[in-house]
Amino acid sequence: MDADRARTIEGVSPAATLAEKVEWLIRNLWPPHAEPPRNNVETAAAIARATGEDISSTTVWKLRTGRQDNPQLKTLTALATFFGVPIGYFGFPGESGPIDDDLTMKALRREVENGAVRPEVLRALVDLSPQARWVVDEMILAAARADRARADHARTHPPAP
Structure with missing residues (x-):
């Protein structure tokens, strides 16, 4: 599997937008010491x-959507510190390939450690x-696309109260 496809499996391609990152x-890299967020x-x-x-929920919403x-440097620094990633991760689209690979491996190692x-x-x-690995690659890519589509739909169409 080539490097671009490997990064895309995790949802962060070299051309990812800031929102996608x-x-x-x-x-994928929510710190284990922090309670997982619901919103x-x-x-x-x-x-x-x-x-x-000080980062507002509105700023988080704007970044995610x-x-x-073009957030302030202090906002990017806070995100980089919180998630334990280099500030370069938030660089311009297409410029953080090796960083994306490192973070994908970090997330995978954490998933293995957590079982x-x-x-x-x-x-x-x-x-x-x-040949068998190619079949597995294609199944993983399809599952990742379906999971992202489901999550995107859930985010844009929340259940009625």
């Missing part, structure tokens, strides 16, 4: 508590023939 961090208010509060930087694509991905599954993947 922020959303990926929230979904933008809790997300902003967790970041503010951990970094001391792409309505703000969400079994190590024997990863070992089995390495042992597959190139």
